[in-house]
Amino acid sequence: MFLTQQDNNLILTEVTNFDPFVSLECGQCFRFERLGEEKYSLVACGRRLFINKIENGWMFENTAKEEFCQKFLPYFDLERDYGAIIKGFPADEFILRSTEYGKGIRIFRQDPWETIVSFIISQNNNIPRIKKIIEALCQLLGEENEGVYSFPTAERIAKAGKEGLASIKCGFRDKYIIDAAEKVALGEINLEYISKCGYETALAELKKIKGIGDKVANCVLLFGFGYYNAFPIDVWMKRIIDKYYGGDFDPTAYGEYAGMAQQYMFFYERSLSEENN
DNA sequence: GCCCAGGGAATCG
DNA sequence: CGATTCCATGGG
Numbered sequence: 001m002f003l004t005q006q007d008n009n010l011i012l013t014e015v016t017n018f019d020p021f022v023s024l025e026c027g028q029c030f031r032f033e034r035l036g037e038e039k040y041s042l043v044a045c046g047r048r049l050f051i052n053k054i055e056n057g058w059m060f061e062n063t064a065k066e067e068f069c070q071k072f073l074p075y076f077d078l079e080r081d082y083g084a085i086i087k088g089f090p091a092d093e094f095i096l097r098s099t100e101y102g103k104g105i106r107i108f109r110q111d112p113w114e115t116i117v118s119f120i121i122s123q124n125n126n127i128p129r130i131k132k133i134i135e136a137l138c139q140l141l142g143e144e145n146e147g148v149y150s151f152p153t154a155e156r157i158a159k160a161g162k163e164g165l166a167s168i169k170c171g172f173r174d175k176y177i178i179d180a181a182e183k184v185a186l187g188e189i190n191l192e193y194i195s196k197c198g199y200e201t202a203l204a205e206l207k208k209i210k211g212i213g214d215k216v217a218n219c220v221l222l223f224g225f226g227y228y229n230a231f232p233i234d235v236w237m238k239r240i241i242d243k244y245y246g247g248d249f250d251p252t253a254y255g256e257y258a259g260m261a262q263q264y265m266f267f268y269e270r271s272l273s274e275e276n277n
Numbered sequence: 278g279c280c281c282a283g284g285g286a287a288t289c290g
Numbered sequence: 291c292g293a294t295t296c297c298a299t300g301g302g
Contacts, residue, residue: 027283123284129300130283171298176285213285234283266283 001078002057003065010068013057017082019104020051020058026105026267028223030118030131031138031151044110045071048148077106085257086264094244095254095261098268105267107223107260112191113184114151115224116206119216120176136168157181176211183209199227222259230259237262240269 002014021040024032031043038053049072050061060068073079086099117137122130141152141160157165158181165174183189189209194202202225206217214233221230231251233241241249254261 119283122282124282124297125284125299126282126301128282132300169299171300172285172296173298211285215284219283232283235281236283270283 003068005065006059008062008064010060010063010065011054011057012060015057015078017086017103018058018076018078018106020076021053022102022104022267023076023106023108026102026263027127027270028263029108029110030127030134043148044108045075046150048146075109077109080106082106082260085260088257089254089261092245094240094268095265098261098264101271102264102267105260105263107228107263109226110223111151112195112220112224113154115220116180116184116209116212117151117157117177119219119223120180120209120211121170121173122219123173123176123211123216125173133168133170137165137170140165140168154181154184158185173211176209179210180212195225199229202227203230218259222262228257228259229255231262232259234266236266236269240265 001012004011004013020042021034023029024040024042025034029042029044033041035041035050040051042049042051049063052059052061060072063072082103086103089095089099118130118134121133125133135149137157138149138151141156141164142149157177162174162178165177170177180189184191189205194205197205199221202221203214203217206212206220207214212220216232218230218232221227222232229252231254233251241247251258251262
């Protein structure tokens with residue numbers, strides 16, 4: 001991995017197993033926009049980041065090496081050896097194909113609170129609308145800074161109440177968002193504790209929130225808390241288990257990074273289905 | 278009009 | 291326990 005400063009921009013080269021565009025499109029993250037073949041915009045770590053694909057690497061606009069190393073190196077999880085993790089999976093045919101297809105995926109280390117609300121919104125919903133609702137929520141209750149809206153705090157959302165969320169049109173999920181906001185604001189749910197208490201306890205803690213079941217909880221643990229063994233099973237994963245594993249599947253066979261295996265599989269199967277449309 | 282979308286709660290039997 | 295139904299909203 002190689003970082004070079006060029007005026008206000010930072011250039012990343014000689015990096016393996018990292019494609020930010022694929023990582024954004026693989027369904028883990030919602031606050032991004034595709035601006036063209038070779039350009040994306042991402043809101044993360046309290047700012048907007050423009051990412052450009054260039055020859056042999058990636059260019060991040062208006063970023064200094066110091067900020068990048070402090071914020072985005074951890075956020076993109078660039079300090080981890082994904083090649084070794086992929087090699088550690090059982091070598092069945094579907095995971096081999098999935099990891100080959102999605103080898104640029106990294107699991108971002110997203111903000112826990114933002115991840116909780118985002119995946120509550122995701123239930124029985126499609127990705128374009130999930131993105132719209134999240135953006136509307138940020139514009140409604142977030143704080144504006146240089147044209148970028150922060151993700152609203154639990155306190156702010158709790159104060160707004162169900163009626164206050166009407167304009168974001170999140171449907172029946174409004175009561176779930178409010179319940180999460182109230183429990184976090186009141187300290188009934190402690191995010192600090194969830195990050196340290198171990199997978200099983202963390203899962204149970206999250207499921208105390210109305211609207212959070214097994215699937216959403218596992219997404220939150222994987223994408224927001226770094227529990228990489230968390231293995232979300234959604235409609236796509238169920239199809240995969242039926243189609244490629246004869247309905248018989250044990251996530252723990254994929255080890256402590258099983259959640260990453262899930263993400264490769266999910267993205268690959270979705271891509272296959274898009275080709276048939 | 279129909280169906281589906283990174284599900285979960287409530288309510289059955 | 292497992293199976294069904296309902297939940298808002300928007301796009302195809």
